[in-house]
Amino acid sequence: MSATEPVTEPIIRMERVTKNFGTLQALREISLHVHPGEKVVIIGPSGSGKSTLLRSINRLERIDSGHIFVDGQDITDIRNDINKIRMEVGMVFQSFNLFPHKTALQNLTLAPMKLRKIPRAEAEANGLRLLRKVGIEDKASVYPSRLSGGQQQRVAIARALAMNPKIMLFDEPTSALDPEMIGEVLDVMVTLAREGMTMVVVTHEMGFAREVADRVVFMDQGEILEDRPPQVLFQQPSHPRTQKFLSQIL
Amino acid sequence: MKEKSVINITDGAAIPLKKDPGLFSAWRIAFFGSLSVLAYLLLSRPKPYVDILKFLPDGILVTFQVTFCSIFFALFLGLITGIGRISRNRLINAIASTYVEVVRGIPLLVQLFYIYYALGRFVRVPDIVAAVIAMSFCYGAYMGEVFRAGIESIDKGQMEAARSLGFNPSQSMFYVILPQAWRTILPPVGNEFIALLKDTSLVSILAVADLLRRGREFASETFTYFETYTLIALIYLLITLILSKLVSIMEERLRYYERH
Numbered sequence: 001m002s003a004t005e006p007v008t009e010p011i012i013r014m015e016r017v018t019k020n021f022g023t024l025q026a027l028r029e030i031s032l033h034v035h036p037g038e039k040v041v042i043i044g045p046s047g048s049g050k051s052t053l054l055r056s057i058n059r060l061e062r063i064d065s066g067h068i069f070v071d072g073q074d075i076t077d078i079r080n081d082i083n084k085i086r087m088e089v090g091m092v093f094q095s096f097n098l099f100p101h102k103t104a105l106q107n108l109t110l111a112p113m114k115l116r117k118i119p120r121a122e123a124e125a126n127g128l129r130l131l132r133k134v135g136i137e138d139k140a141s142v143y144p145s146r147l148s149g150g151q152q153q154r155v156a157i158a159r160a161l162a163m164n165p166k167i168m169l170f171d172e173p174t175s176a177l178d179p180e181m182i183g184e185v186l187d188v189m190v191t192l193a194r195e196g197m198t199m200v201v202v203t204h205e206m207g208f209a210r211e212v213a214d215r216v217v218f219m220d221q222g223e224i225l226e227d228r229p230p231q232v233l234f235q236q237p238s239h240p241r242t243q244k245f246l247s248q249i250l
Numbered sequence: 251m252k253e254k255s256v257i258n259i260t261d262g263a264a265i266p267l268k269k270d271p272g273l274f275s276a277w278r279i280a281f282f283g284s285l286s287v288l289a290y291l292l293l294s295r296p297k298p299y300v301d302i303l304k305f306l307p308d309g310i311l312v313t314f315q316v317t318f319c320s321i322f323f324a325l326f327l328g329l330i331t332g333i334g335r336i337s338r339n340r341l342i343n344a345i346a347s348t349y350v351e352v353v354r355g356i357p358l359l360v361q362l363f364y365i366y367y368a369l370g371r372f373v374r375v376p377d378i379v380a381a382v383i384a385m386s387f388c389y390g391a392y393m394g395e396v397f398r399a400g401i402e403s404i405d406k407g408q409m410e411a412a413r414s415l416g417f418n419p420s421q422s423m424f425y426v427i428l429p430q431a432w433r434t435i436l437p438p439v440g441n442e443f444i445a446l447l448k449d450t451s452l453v454s455i456l457a458v459a460d461l462l463r464r465g466r467e468f469a470s471e472t473f474t475y476f477e478t479y480t481l482i483a484l485i486y487l488l489i490t491l492i493l494s495k496l497v498s499i500m501e502e503r504l505r506y507y508e509r510h
């Protein structure tokens with residue numbers, strides 16, 4: 001796929017990105033390209049910088065040096081409107097972060113109505129379509145506190161999709177879920193991947209990585225140690241730290 | 251979620267809660283007691299008391315005017331201050347924090363005098379306007395702390411979710427954070443409102459014809475100091491008791507709302 005034949009311009013281009021928290025180097029000279037339609041899964045031990053990398057792509061973390069281009073725009077350049085760029089980049093959090101004072105449907109319609117100026121009727125029709133897509137249309141008028149974790153995360157995915165983004169970022173979307181709810185969320189993500197969405201996913205779900213990833217990136221201590229198609233990385237990890245990590249997790 | 255912040259900046263009135271029967275019956279004793287005393291005085295000695303009472307409504311009106319205007323501006327100032335206090339912009343943060351420190355460190359009466367005369371050097375404004383400005387300035391700082399605590403009680407993932415959708419900081423505040431924070435903010439705001447109402451009695455010193463000033467005027471003409479101040483104390487007490495009851499009802503409602 002595009003990993004092996006990059007005919008397009010990358011939609012995400014990270015160039016020698018570093019990020020420090022005080023004396024701690026969370027990202028060390030990270031370079032990563034993601035092409036439109038590609039699915040990249042990031043794995044690695046806890047504290048290796050996966051979340052920091054993902055969050056730097058929509059500037060929830062500001063980087064200290066290097067450049068990140070999203071859809072051709074340098075997000076580190078303060079002259080570019082970060083809010084406009086973020087509208088094109090959906091993000092799904094480990095802890096869902098649904099708006100508790102809004103119903104499921106209102107969670108989906110708020111941003112499109114306020115930011116894209118879409119009329120209510122249209123935003124609601126689109127919201128219902130997305131809720132149907134993630135399998136919880138019947139919960140449209142329910143508040144998040146009445147939803148299970150799996151349902152909340154599906155609403156969160158639908159909320160991000162409601163802005164019609166070009167890229168979706170997922171930060172351990174199933175880590176906070178009870179085991180029996182992981183499947184329903186992964187199913188939604190697999191469907192999304194099949195539809196051609198560009199996705200960067202931090203996850204420990206190796207089955208998901210095998211099934212949908214074009215590339216799996218292994219991170220450790222703020223560095224990318226390997227970046228290969230899943231069958232290669234899982235079968236013949238070249239770096240000893242990758243081997244160690246995989247032997248612990250599989 | 252952080253643990254629910256208890257915000258008690260100034261001395262409002264003791265808020266009666268159902269789970270606190272001692273205070274609850276204290277409220278009843280105070281309320282019905284002062285009502286009975288008031289009725290007894292008016293009926294048994296109408297001569298000074300009814301005359302005093304007839305003289306006071308204008309003053310009560312002014313007291314409420316100053317209170318409502320001040321709380322309105324104090325809320326506005328408090329919102330800005332509260333946001334400023336949690337701003338990552340060092341300059342904004344420093345300004346907001348300094349404002350709060352300064353206001354907290356100077357007695358309200360001194361602030362009133364100071365703003366009144368400082369203002370008088372530049373512009374000639376009606377006394378009541380000067381009083382409202384001074385009260386708002388002071389209570390804006392207290393309200394700032396209420397807003398800050400309210401905003402900080404909201405999980406920071408909420409701000410991140412809003413920002414990641416493309417909302418700018420003020421849109422995130424307006425559509426996502428404040429609609430959640432108001433439940434934490436409302437009860438202490440009610441408390442501050444009561445404290446402010448009591449503190450407006452200080453503006454009588456600035457020639458504002460509030461409840462206390464009206465009473466003083468009447469007393470100095472008729473030499474009924476004891477009777478007048480008795481009545482004024484009863485009226486303040488009844489007003490704050492009613493308001494504190496309203497705040498406690500509001501708190502119960504919010505609690506109910508949170509559980510369901």
Ligand SMILES: Nc1ncnc2c1ncn2[C@@H]1O[C@H](COP(=O)(O)OP(=O)(O)O)[C@@H](O)[C@H]1O
Nearest residue numbers: 021024026044045046047048049050051052053
């Ligand atoms: N806001 C922060 N302040 C200080 N240190 C942080 C902050 N966020 C992350 N870190 C540190 O940066 C490193 C990478 O964190 P993170 O990207 O969350 O790792 P991962 O998602 O792979 O577990 C960790 O050592 C973490 O403690």
Ligand SMILES: [Mg+2]
Nearest residue numbers: 050051052172
């Ligand atoms: Mg993480």
